[in-house]
Amino acid sequence: MDTPARLTARGVATRERILLAAARLMYVRGVGATLLDDVLATSGTSKSQLYRHFPDRQALIEGVVDLQCAQILARERLDLARVRSFAGLQRWATALVENNALQNGAYGCVLGSMTSELAGQSERARLTIKATFDEWVDLIERALGRLRDNDELRPDADTPNIAIGLMAALQGGYVLARTAHTITPMRTALDLALGHVHQHLRSTTT
Template sequence: MSKTPTPPRPTPSPALTRRGAATRARIIATAADLIHAHGAERTSLDDVMEAGGFSKSQLYHYFSDKNALVLEVIRFQTERVLAAQDPHLGTLDSLYALKRWRDALLAINAAGGTAGCPLGSLASEVSNDFETARLDCAAGFAKWSGLLELGFARMQARGEIGPFADPHTLGIAVLSAVQGGLLLAKTARSAEPLRVALDMAIAEVARHTTTGAA
């Protein structure tokens, strides 16, 4: 991404027609796939138009410039990444459920060809030069770690992890392990780093389990 000052948040546009909303969604999804494959810097608006069969007037009707589209891609990827983990994140309430979520993540990574995390890849590329994008990526990660935190809070309420464990800290730690594991898995073209990172993260959570739960 080229360096740019933080732009103001766009004024909400009037309600779209069903057809308009569908076209806008297709533009975002097309851009998301291209950016994940080639990076934001190497993906131009012309690339998006060519890949999706969109006209220039269509694209600029919904997005003022490339930065506006990138911001929507960040939100789209956040929701897509979290949706792929359903229902495991939403029902996280035990060490057993945490291990099932781990298995689901490994399966998702394998199905994607160890291509890394769409949100993590975006964050590493845009955070230095595009402040609004950095904030949106941070919000996406906060939403993800927040779901983990809620799961650990449920485990604590059930008495599976002790009262001195901090669900917020555990959520950040586990997500950090996920992101590091995904990056190494992408680089190595192997799921092994992600498996190791997840197992170590779960072992840390298990360290906080009560005697009865363990």
């Protein structure tokens, strides 16, 4: 995420405080239901401070999209880099389910939520979210590649499509969990997707 040039340390802190407050509100309430006055109250900043860093609401929304995408990719790069076995892939999926369970599945994936609200309104936001999803899928595919390199996954496994299937199960699970306010559908969707991966292991006794 780019920071405006020549900001003082205090200015950088103010900008980050505004972004974090806006990101939290937009995640819980939705982008459309989050008012600038809400952001001001939550961040403890003035209108002049907000408009100095974000000239309009659209600029603030785009800043939030950049922040959320960067945070998700930082987490997934770290977590998926650890996946070198099918058991590791299961641990990765379980961690996502358990993290969502902290909210009883109420809010879902921030990327999915932003996509539903912004894809038809902001081309810049859509492209940023698309690039994030593309890299996330690529990270999953690389993890599957390590399973193949370690002779756990069969050489003929279609890792690009399996990675897309895992992402589709994950995002669909988020949506169903958000609707039901329980992570059970998310766990079920990922278990089924992992079952498909299991079918492509060299030995199905794992």
